[in-house]
Amino acid sequence: MLIFAVTAVFSIAVVMAMVGRGGGNFYVPILVAMGMQIHQAATTAQLILITTAAAALFTYTTRRTVDWKLALVIDPPTDVMALVGGFVAHRITGGALKYVFAALLTAAAFFMLKPAKERTLLFAHRTGYWHRKFGEHRYTVNLWLALPISAFTGFVAGMVGISGGSFKIPLMVMACGVPMRVAVGTSSAMVAATALAGFIGHLAGGDFNPAWALPLAAVAAAGGFAGSRISLKTNPSGLKKLFAFTTLAAAVFMAANALLSGRGGSYLF
Secondary structure, eight states, rough: HHHHHHHHHHHHHHHHHHHHHOHHHHHHHHHHTOOHHHHHHHHHHHHHHHHHHHHHHHHHHHOOOOOHHHHHSSSSSHHHHHHHHHGGGGGGGOOOHHHHHHHHHHHHHHHHSSSSOOOOOTTTOOTTTEEEEEEEEEEEHHHHHHHEEEEHHHHHHHHTTOOOOHHHIIIIITOOOOOOOHHHHHHHHHHHHHHHHHHHHHHHTTTTOOOHHHHHHHHHHHHHHHHHHHHHHHHHHHHHHHHHHHHHHHHHHHHHHHHHHTTTOOOOO
């Protein structure tokens, strides 16, 4: 069982690091299928997200694809609400939340499949629109859109044990005109911070199994290093498609888990 978990975590970490996502949608079901209690699985998933994203972040930082200023502006609402979400997770029934989140994941995936090119939005001298220059790139961040979505994403992500990268990548690419490669690197920084906040929230509830969590976190770090290096060699359009399809898969996983849970089945896949 442990060998299966190690193999699965490493493989998922590689793909998630490539597209700047966390992958908690996949880790939690696998851990529960291995026999871990749901809240312990969510806590362990958060630790895996931290190590995967941190490893990928090291690579992306050395290649200068992380817009730290952008991350520092739009990520704090996510982190605060992830901490809240992780702390109150025990008091909320997750079935309906999973269905809603699956629908939102599906919408995010289809947005990324749209053929629209990355673009710079021009709203000169308008409050709430941040004109950003990063290296050779220029883009405009709509803070009226970015900050509320970040806060909502953090709250839900903290509750269900995921990172929120599924929404931040489309937000940056489609709504703010951030190039895909920069969005992936920047998302890795935000995934690590959000996962840390969610992990602390779950840890406060007493749900931590170090015998499983620490070895899997080490494996995830190796996957993060490998995936980030592959990502830098992949065409941005290919990364967008990979992101969209993995997000659709995550939506199917979450909807199936909600359906099985509602029928008294186990949390599988």
